[in-house]
Amino acid sequence: MCGALRASDAGKKAVLMGWVNRRRDLGNLIFVDLRDRTGVTQVVMNAERDPAIHKKSEALRNEYVIAVIGMVKLRDAGNVNQHISTGEVELVAEELRILNESKLPPFLPGDTALANEETRLKYRYIDLRREAMQFNIELRHKVAKAIRDYLSDQGFFEIETPFMTRSTPEGARDYLVPSRVQPGTFYALPQSPQLFKQILMISGFDKYFQIVRCFRDEDLRADRQPEFTQIDLEMSYPQPERVWEVVEGFLTAAFAAAGCEIKAPFPRMGYDEAIRLYGIDKPDLRLPAFTDVRECFAPENLQELAINPNLPVIAVRTPKVGELSRKERDDIKPMFHSKGGAKIFEDFKRIGNKFPAAAAAIAKKTGMEEGDLIVLVAGSSQSGSSQSGSSQSGSAQTGSAQSGSAQAGPQTALPKHRKVTPQELAIYASAGLLRLALAQKYAERHLIFKKTGDAAKDFRFLWVTNFPMFEWDEGDKRWNAAHHPFTSPHEEDMSKLESGVESLNDPHSALGAVRALAYDVVLNGTELGSGSIRIHRQDVQSRIFRALGMTDEEARARFGFFLEALEYGTPPHGGIALGLDRIVMILAGAESLREVIPFPKTARAVDLMVDAPTPVSEAQLKELGIAVRKARE
């Protein structure tokens, strides 16, 4: 291969096949850099030594595919190329065959400047020839193989589940596949193999995994494609800790395959604590946590600043930003998106002028150093006065949630946990988004996101645990399943489900205090995967459906087969699913999933290379019994 030859091969005869990466024509001497996925080797054609070959090589152009037979020759000391692995040798061509010519490509794999995304995607086969893409795809292969090997060694069976399955209205929008045999009916592509893997537990395959494509018809993001690959696994009789152990095991193996030595076990943090410390359920531990600096202000200070004293005052510290210009400081405010009456104080200096004692206390409490940026987020007193009443009822409901509170995280210095109230959540969440936006904006200055080469610092894993079972949907004015409806609630919170349908539309319902046996694995602020211990009893499952406002009839209509299966001796079980694409993306240091997926789709879910989706013929539609409505005018 083109990346294989070394000084030790000097004198041997070699055959290389590959693409012409670059041609340097010095007249009677022509150099060709021959490329394949392993690397580049320099081939020499000398007019003096072999006029016929030299003549032939004059016709070579970029991206021609050629075969060269030649002698491996050690280069003179002055001609060694330090930049490539084969730089000590070159191949002296003795026979040259042009296997295929190439039209002039729209861009060259060896170009230093990257073509724009549209061109790259249309000519994906050329883009994929680039070294960076070859690296990413190889990395993906190695990671997947390491995971497969690890899980297989741990006694997991890789079992396939159907792609053509049943539409379930829960969760994301389904991709539908029409049935020809039964016109008017549709299969759905799986959003995940969730129910199948649970059925496999009921079927006695007590350790299952699959590296499997999933499909969700939702709008795309840099880290979201409509089809993506999950590492899906499920096991019988596990405690959550057992699932975590397996995940930590295969991630350690996967990262090792990528040359990164990560440390397990990962730290753990309760959902409430994550919100309180980071304002988000997937904290990026590389950045400093919040500091609640409410106590640093005297009560009259808070009044003067129109801050609600009943809500936290969050100091967001962004390290090593340096002195900000007037414009830079003005730019902070538009980055802040207030939720529920949260307000921002972006000018810490002004706070310092007005309240020197408070500012000094804040600087001390946050561990502020020279050049650090401090921005405060607090509740405004206007909205606060009307909210303090509801915040009362909020803390009342949380009293019951106190038992068995979240596990202590790695860097908590917080008082005994209460549950976060919706008003507090608004402050935390606003501050959390600002924290990330600021860190992103000043990434070039604090360099926290820059890889150090030390895997323990570069890859900050975290388990977030004890998620709430239900989420309040402000739009629909109802509670929804936060994870999915097959997640088991905490044993102690079971009683709170009793109220059922009546409390479904009450934002202060006890449903808000039900904790789930659900957990997320987070890496550098990205949610890698999500899992839970499942409900294994039909009666509990029915209660959850009822709590979600589903009648028994509705539940049976949607999940009847599953509810029935639960009644035939279902073992306790649980599992998790991780996004393979995201893992590889982070390992590759890529900004977008498109860099680690060979044939990705654009933001409008189009494949620019094959030009999909397309309309289909009238005949195809007819056969499927489908009529397409004309596009709206």
Next chain:
RNA sequence: GGGGACGUAGUUCAGUUGGUUAGAACGCUGCCCUGUCACGGCAGAGGUCGCGAGUUCGAGUCUCGUCGUCCCCGCCA
């Protein structure tokens, strides 16, 4: 569904307040060149300024619409 950025040669980009013939680099074509490795030198070709309207004596530049790519919000159990 909403917000933002971008769209000029094959590619990456520049293009001043609206003003003569729209530029550079790389790539491409031809010629020269025996130690290059982002080779070098000379010459040359290459443009519907995404598309469509409008304002104007005059539009790459201003306005509106439209299409495409990217990012974000909503959405993603």
